[in-house]
Amino acid sequence: MTALRPSPMRRRVRGRVLLMLCVMYAIAYIDRTNISTALPYIKDDLGLTDTMAGYVVAAFALPYAFLQIFGGAIGGRIGPRKMLAIVAVLWGVATLLTGFSVGLMSLIGARLLLGLTEAAAFPTATQAMSKWIPIDRNGFAQGITHSAARLGNALAPLIVAGLIIVAGWRSSFLVVAALSVIWAGLWWVVFRDRPADHPKMTSQELSELGELHTPAGVGDRVKTPWKQLVPQILPVTFVDFGYGWTLWVFLTWLPTFLSDTYGLGIGGFALYTSIILLAGVVGDTVGGMLSDRIVARGGDVRHARRVILVIGLGGALLCLTPLLFAQSLLVATVALTLSFFFLELCNANLWAIPMDVAPQWSGAASGLMNTGFGIAGVVSPIAFGVLIDASGWVAPFGLSIGLLAAAIVVAWFMHPKRVRMVDGTVVVGGAAAATTETVSR
Template structure:
């Protein structure tokens, strides 16, 4: 008998589509940049300012965006921010110069800044606790897939229609997703017309609007618990941004590849992250189900992922062989991405009532790394004239991340002073 797809899995598919689309929308400008620069008569410095404009509002809106998602609910929040990033993407295709292009990218950062923390809140409401890691792995695999397919997809659109039209087409696709989300999703799973009692029994109890008013964000306690996760996310993000921004240039410059070959090698390396993202969440959840030890399930994957990435980045310092380095960097990226789903699952473990706010706090580390890592990497290359030097910084931060991981304990859920009822499915855990 064919197994029926649950409503929760359909919601998860919608979130995968969002992660896929938003990553294309944030990196498509890299492919269009040469055409924009030529048509708008931009200098390299001006183009650099446009490329970096996304990261600042994105980083600073993580906590506030997650808090809004907790308070207002994922349905309205993702509909609203989806409209913002969709319009910003379309407007990018209509820019006339540097300032309008910067404003469009800032708008994209404003829209996408709240997206992932709010999506985390949706997952906390729609999925059982033992599938948190799996869900985060699946959606972030979709984001890495979006990152990998963006260059050829956008290039195809540019060749067929033009660089301006490529932004308009992607913006319209984003608007379609927003409409489908608003139509299909419900904050309270019980209110979905297709929800079954069997599926609903496995989910955490939904907190009503009146109950939400009684729940105040314990900022001090929450910050204390999430800060180590934020630091590890910063260490993870620092190395990830190296891959996302400098990998093609590294292969092009250090190994003398032409632009097509370096892009193909880079795409192959980045695809290993799709596998790592999925496996990290699946393995972590499986360990949790087998042992009922959340600390072991989350910590072990972080330590293995950061350690593996550290080990396989070491050859970049000593070896100059393209095939060997491509394999080594693929393995390093695979291990690095084992951490991603786990990092996003931990805020859900620690603070289910504030999973949007908590995940926003956590992902601020990634946002700050996005502002600093590409600039520092380029600066170290310019000063030293050596591509190996900036990789040392990534290796050092990976080791620091391993050490700080030992302070993370997701098994201890955040205690709150609230009269919200205890979750009847798990008497030891307050309801979400």
């Protein structure tokens, strides 16, 4: 079977749009994870226990979890250009306030604001990608943007550690806050909600984007068909919960684990954390490209996403298992690095599924999907903090392994169907076995 040539990204306006989104994803993750590197110093300075620190981290995830759907739907309504510019400025303000925190409650308040503003970011960015990225590059687009997010993860410990050494933990939040505001201004200048409105758009590139990306085919004001959308996305939401639970372990507790278990100082645990998280940069891109390659060779889209999800979740589970036993720093580092690589094979595919299933409502669909990650972010840091205080690190790692196993089962059996608009009617699945319902405009 001859492989289809994927749609080009170089020398296209969409390539610049994707680059801007990569920068945003990196900044967003630096803003949300810089606290993990600073946490040991924040705890000492403000007198926090591990349980209190868990509440601080979970404060971000609370609004992030429950406003994903709302944020994605609003972003689809008012457009990614305006929505992303606004929320980037606001999460920069939230990061700034984190640096000015004086106690537990002010820290929680700043993190709540950060979660509130970032809740709309990735679903709205997914809506932008649905309009700007050819369908055959959905996995690649989600993979490369989330690779940028993981690069932000990997750089954050080194950047934050350097700033802490030079000027204290508060300075790290003040510096990265400025990056968000600068990006917002550039985004407003570069991006347009409809590709056809961009001054540098060509007729050739517009034709490459397909019918959903043209002014006549966008249908921005069509009401979101929740009745049809929820049954297709809900199983993906559960898989995203299992994935997200373990991801939050890496993003939140990795520096503390390395510091507590192996007695590493800030330079040591920052370096090891960065090495481990760099594996996610590779994993995200590889996961998206592999599933796109299966599709390009004539494979079924749903099967392609599902296979990579099962491989990723299964590999992460196996590689976490050595941490249930006493291990040297070298063994633990290798196990964590491989586990994070496999885990991040899943990320692009989880985000590509809403684009595959409901490209017209991908903001709302991806918000529903990523609610699983958000809920995991509420529960995981608190549960980890409590379990660490009570019994050490074995129990929380064991719980993560169990949730990964449950996610593997659901991922293998889920079959999300396409949701699309045909002649003013929402159609679910193929033409022969579709369910329909008219949606008001």
